Amino acid sequence: MAAKNAKISNAVIKRLPRYRRYLIELKKKGVEKISSKEFSALIGYTASQIRQDLNNFGGFGQQGYGYSVEGLYHEISAILGLDREYRMVIVGAGNLGQAIAKYTHFHKQGFKVWAAFDIKPSLIGTDLDGIEILDHEGMVEYVEKNAIDIGIICVNQDNAQEVADKLCFAGVKGIWNFAPTDIEVPSHVALEVVHLSDSLHSLAYHMNDIQKKGEKNAKD
Amino acid sequence: MAAKNAKISNAVIKRLPRYRRYLIELKKKGVEKISSKEFSALIGYTASQIRQDLNNFGGFGQQGYGYSVEGLYHEISAILGLDREYRMVIVGAGNLGQAIAKYTHFHKQGFKVWAAFDIKPSLIGTDLDGIEILDHEGMVEYVEKNAIDIGIICVNQDNAQEVADKLCFAGVKGIWNFAPTDIEVPSHVALEVVHLSDSLHSLAYHMNDIQKKGEKNAKD
Numbered sequence: 001m002a003a004k005n006a007k008i009s010n011a012v013i014k015r016l017p018r019y020r021r022y023l024i025e026l027k028k029k030g031v032e033k034i035s036s037k038e039f040s041a042l043i044g045y046t047a048s049q050i051r052q053d054l055n056n057f058g059g060f061g062q063q064g065y066g067y068s069v070e071g072l073y074h075e076i077s078a079i080l081g082l083d084r085e086y087r088m089v090i091v092g093a094g095n096l097g098q099a100i101a102k103y104t105h106f107h108k109q110g111f112k113v114w115a116a117f118d119i120k121p122s123l124i125g126t127d128l129d130g131i132e133i134l135d136h137e138g139m140v141e142y143v144e145k146n147a148i149d150i151g152i153i154c155v156n157q158d159n160a161q162e163v164a165d166k167l168c169f170a171g172v173k174g175i176w177n178f179a180p181t182d183i184e185v186p187s188h189v190a191l192e193v194v195h196l197s198d199s200l201h202s203l204a205y206h207m208n209d210i211q212k213k214g215e216k217n218a219k220d
Numbered sequence: 221m222a223a224k225n226a227k228i229s230n231a232v233i234k235r236l237p238r239y240r241r242y243l244i245e246l247k248k249k250g251v252e253k254i255s256s257k258e259f260s261a262l263i264g265y266t267a268s269q270i271r272q273d274l275n276n277f278g279g280f281g282q283q284g285y286g287y288s289v290e291g292l293y294h295e296i297s298a299i300l301g302l303d304r305e306y307r308m309v310i311v312g313a314g315n316l317g318q319a320i321a322k323y324t325h326f327h328k329q330g331f332k333v334w335a336a337f338d339i340k341p342s343l344i345g346t347d348l349d350g351i352e353i354l355d356h357e358g359m360v361e362y363v364e365k366n367a368i369d370i371g372i373i374c375v376n377q378d379n380a381q382e383v384a385d386k387l388c389f390a391g392v393k394g395i396w397n398f399a400p401t402d403i404e405v406p407s408h409v410a411l412e413v414v415h416l417s418d419s420l421h422s423l424a425y426h427m428n429d430i431q432k433k434g435e436k437n438a439k440d
Contacts, residue, residue, distance in 0.1 A: 013425055017418035021400065044402075080421045081428035099319025103416065111420060150423065174427040176420065180241065182264075188434065190426035192419050196323065198237035199412050200331060200396065201300045203370065205233055206410035207394040208301035214408065 008056050015053055016076055018043065023073040035066035082110055088150040088176075089143060090116040091163050093123050093133045096178055096196075097154030101128050104152070114146055143170035150174040157181035228276050235273060236296055238263065243293040255286035302330055308370040308396075309363060310336040311383050313343050313353045316398055316416075317374030321348050324372070334366055363390035370394040377401035 022043050026034060036047040036054075043050070054067070057079055077083055090101045093116040101113050117136040118124060124135045134142065143151070151167035153160055153175060160179035167175060174190040177183055180198075185191045242263050246254060256267040256274075263270070274287070277299055297303055310321045313336040321333050337356040338344060344355045354362065363371070371387035373380055373395060380399035387395060394410040397403055400418075405411045 013422060014418075016425065017415070017421040018402075020421070021418075079425065081424040082421065086424065095319050095322040099315050099323075100416075102315040103319075104420065149427070173431070174423045176423055182238070182241075188430055190423055190430055192423035192426065194414065194416065194419055195237070196320075196414065198234075198241075199414055200324070201237035201240070201302065202233060203394045203396055203410055203412035204301040204306065204331075205236065205299065206412065207369070210408055210410055211393070 012053050012056055015045070016080055019053070020073065020076045020080065020082075023069055023076065026069045027073060031069050033066045033068055039067070084110065086111045086149045086174075087146060088113050088152055089139070089148050089167075090131075090152045090154055091118075091136065091139065091167070092153065092155035092159075092179075093118040093120075093128065094154065097152075098128055100152055100154060100178065101131050111150075113152075114148060115142060117142075140166055140170040143167060143172060148172055150176060152176045152178065153183070154178045232273050232276055235265070236300055239273070240293065240296045240300065240302075243289055243296065246289045247293060251289050253286045253288055259287070304330070306331045306369045306394075307366060308333050308372055309359070309368050309387075310351075310372045310374055311338075311356065311359065311387070312373065312375035312379075312399075313338040313340075313348065314374065317372075318348055320372055320374055320398065321351050331370075333372075334368060335362060337362075360386055360390040363387060363392060368392055370396060372396045372398065373403070374398045 022039070026042075034042075036050045039050050040047040045053070054072070057075065074083075088104065088111055090097045090113060093101070097116060097118075101116055104111055104113055113131050116128060116131055116133045117139045118133055119136050123133050126133050142148070148170070149172060151164070151172045151174075153163050153167075155163050157180050160177065160181050161183045164175055164177070164183045164185055168185055168189050172189065174192070175183070175185055177191065177193045178196065180195060182193075183191070242259070246262075254262075256270045259265075259270050260267040265273070274292070277295065294303075308324065308331055310317045310333060313321070317336060317338075321336055324331055324333055333351050336348060336351055336353045337359045338353055339356050343353050346353050362368070368390070369392060371384070371392045371394075373383050373387075375383050377400050380397065380401050381403050384395055384397070384403045384405055388405055388409050392409065394412070395403070395405055397411065397413045398416065400415060402413075403411070
């Protein structure tokens with residue numbers, strides 16, 4: 001399976017959390033099995049794409065039966081690595097860091113925020129609904145000692161690379177970067193980026209593009 | 221130019237905010253012009269991809285001179301629609317909504333949060349660093365009256381579609397969705413999605429994938 005996984009494209013991986021979300025909804029509704037055709041109507045991908053995507057992982061469907069909702073949910077959860085617990089720290093406990101801490105802590109089963117770090121004396125020693133804000137000076141030692149898996153970077157762009165370097169040095173296996181800049185990590189560390197400002201700028205582009213097309217159509 | 225724009229792929233659009241970020245850095249450093257080769261070394265795309273991307277918009281480079289940093293910055297800003305102001309409202313003033321409000325309000329020039337809306341009596345009437353939290357009952361009227369451009373959805377997944385419908389009815393031109401669910405909007409409204417939980421799950425996948433490959437290599 002590992003060899004098979006190695007070939008899976010990023011596009012497929014990106015779709016897996018979405019499949020999983022729909023499976024959770026189906027489970028809630030008490031649906032036990034689903035065909036690729038029914039799944040297609042729900043999620044919007046073609047039935048053939050769904051079969052192709054899920055075949056990447058060995059194919060869980062049975063001809064003439066469809067997919068077991070519970071079975072597929074557990075398989076995808078395991079593929080995504082959601083059948084274990086992750087220890088996380090937040091670096092940068094400003095507005096965004098605080099929100100991500102609270103959001104992730106309470107909403108995401110399996111992802112636990114162990115601590116937050118900041119440089120500001122006014123924040124150090126306070127807590128975010130049970131998550132302690134610690135002095136950034138102690139970050140490397142804390143991450144090593146507690147075998148933290150994921151570092152969430154919510155500092156400003158000028159400090160993001162330095163924080164990433166320290167987190168990687170301390171042994172995290174993944175970086176979730178919210179700082180509005182591109183950072184580099186060693187190949188043994190996974191990197192996932194949320195660029196809020198890029199996303200907002202894309203939205204602005206599409207709004208203007210729709211408007212331009214509308215004006216053009218009105219003229220034609 | 222409008223006709224040309226119509227063919228531009230989403231992949232190119234997604235790269236524009238990133239080009240713009242690098243141009244801001246170059247401006248800060250006082251760099252006035254840059255060749256596609258130099259830009260490539262900085263941003264990581266190939267020089268030919270950079271030329272191809274920027275040619276989509278008419279090509280701002282001059283043979284043997286390169287790109288004017290200031291000129292390219294203004295062109296890309298205009299293409300992205302960042303040469304005007306946007307009025308935004310946040311719907312759902314919980315942890316995430318509050319953070320997005322504060323983050324966007326203070327950090328993004330040209331994007332102004334006019335108000336936030338919530339259903340909770342304990343939140344209504346309070347304010348977020350100057351952004352008033354209003355009763356969601358008045359949302360449609362407020363959006364119409366103030367010609368709000370963008371609705372930012374930070375409610376839970378069960379209410380997201382209903383909120384989107386109301387915002388579109390009230391006349392927003394763009395929706396920025398943070399609710400962990402897929403929503404639909406009419407074709408004249410732009411939609412941009414930030415799926416935090418999908419992003420976290422992708423990170424978990426890549427962490428486990430790296431680990432599996434490491435174990436496989438150790439065995440080989």
